[in-house]
């Protein structure tokens with residue numbers, strides 16, 4: 700059967716992954732801020748990894764803008780659906796290397812130092828581009844991985860606990876910036892979070908994962 704295109708960003712149908720996740724039917728809408736919540740170990744990270752093909756379901760179907768993920772090349776998908784993992788990937792080298800690496804991997808044009816300096820200030824990092832990242836704090840590394848995604852100008856941002864290592868003030872500053880970026884540039888944001896404040900203040904939609912099953916509000 701030919702699938703009709705629809706306005707969903709993602710649609711999940713009868714997906715199972717090991718004995719960890721079992722989702723019958725879930726739709727994620729375009730241009731929204733969707734928060735994913737639930738207890739530790741419930742399957743939140745597993746769900747978002749399925750959405751950018753870091754892992755594949757054992758059965759069932761996932762559609763991105765109406766197109767079966769099986770038929771989308773992983774590299775092409777990850778140019779549009781950008782994900783910051785729960786443990787940020789940091790590479791040996793400078794702050795600049797680490798900001799640019801996403802653009803390099805996806806073969807997009809690199810950004811100027813001026814743009815990179817601006818990103819550092821947007822994510823509240825007071826380091827210079829030539830500083831080595833290995834000396835950065837956990838929260839700074841987390842923000843560098845966010846800066847890397849902001850530079851890549853994708854269609855969808857998936858952030859897995861992006862502010863877990865940040866104090867409340869820094870979290871508020873960085874999340875305010877990301878949320879206004881998403882709204883003004885008409886992107887879609889999926890964010891896995893334990894922050895009740897983030898959910899209360901910003902979520903357009905809420906997905907709760909409990910023991911591998913989804914409850915959608």
Ligand SMILES: Nc1ncnc2c1ncn2[C@@H]1O[C@H](COP(=O)(O)OP(=O)(O)OP(=O)(O)O)[C@@H](O)[C@H]1O
Nearest residue numbers: 717719737738739740741742743744745746785908
């Ligand atoms: N590839 C895998 N093989 C086997 N078990 C896995 C795999 N990936 C995750 N798990 C298990 O599945 C469960 C859900 O993991 P997941 O990382 O999705 O949880 P989570 O909701 O993101 O939790 P947290 O809030 O702690 O990050 C956990 O018990 C985890 O150990």
Ligand SMILES: [Mg+2]
Nearest residue numbers: 743744785859
């Ligand atoms: Mg997780």
